[in-house]
Amino acid sequence: MTVVIEARDVEFAFGQTPALRGASVAVEAGEILAIMGPSGSGKSTLLHCLAGILVPDAGEVLFDGIRVDALAETQRSSLRRDRFGFVFQFGQLVPELTAAENVALPLLLSGVHRKQALPRAYAWFARLGLDGLEQRRSGELSGGQAQRVALARGMVTEPQVLFADEPTGALDSLTGEQVMDLLVGAAREQGTTVILVTHEPRIAAYADREVMVRDGRVNAPDRIAS
């Protein structure tokens, strides 16, 4: 398999507080990787560096042969919009927009015409069991429904990499597992690489592999033969 995204000896500090101290991880195309670790270990910071949201103080981030850390902000912004998808703990839907418009938003921001963008968004409603909710606003959705809309928004551009930061953290166990089931199913169908940050073992168990972040470093346990 080919490595699609990689962090090499990445260091990052918030002011004087180091968050990453030489973190390295490589993710293969189509792989679902769980990044685990205790609170404050640096796992979300690592995801943000991989996704080009944060620029490391030292080290390299490579995506598809591109040095992400060396790109200008506008280029990283394009990369995030066009080739990456995101799902966060709280769906962060735009409350003024309908669910369908929220899902279509990344396409609209990429310049796809509304007439093309909305049908592509609607297709995800059926796929994620959200039929009939297209015109609702975020305040009219349950937590699980809102997170599935957020997942649809993350997947609508058919990204190469989906970054999911505690995507079930605000949901009850059953709803969280339903969201994970849909996330994994959609990613497998599309061949999307998923980088999932979670502190919950049952959520990490949906991934192909896990790494532990501790004190800003990545500890990848030996793979256990199937």
Next chain:
Amino acid sequence: MSVPLTLLGLLEREPSHGYDLKRDYDAFFGRGKPLPFGQVYSTLSRLARDGKVVISDVAPGSGPDRKRYVITDVGATEVEQWLTQPVDPEPHLQTVLFAKVVLALMLDRPAAEYLDTQRSAHLHRMRELTEIKRAGSLVDALLADHGLYHLEADLRWIEMTGARLDALRKEVRR
């Protein structure tokens, strides 16, 4: 709890008499269930028979002679293998994990690495159960969930223990 391996681990720390081994076993691993003297000596005899310990000296006393036991290379290798290999991730293995962690700290072994290896073994099993859940019927899912929640409880214990290793080390080292 594996009594022979735990006694071997205690002997790796330092050569000891049967009485001392029983005292340390009861203090750290007995948890209100002391190891009978008979079991201590029968276990040591078997370990000696299998070449895992040898008697270094015999001190005469008013009662039975006091034998001092020393771990052999064979015994030390067995302890090493036991500590480094993850336990099969099945529910209710807390006592074995507990013994491994305490002994690893006593012997100045990398307890955090052993916990990482065990976490990985648990997550591997959880992935298998999750796949069963995703692919199977609701009944399969319920059974898989039962296993998953027990394994998750172990993992929570592993996380908590990992966070307390420094404090535990101070408590069990002398």
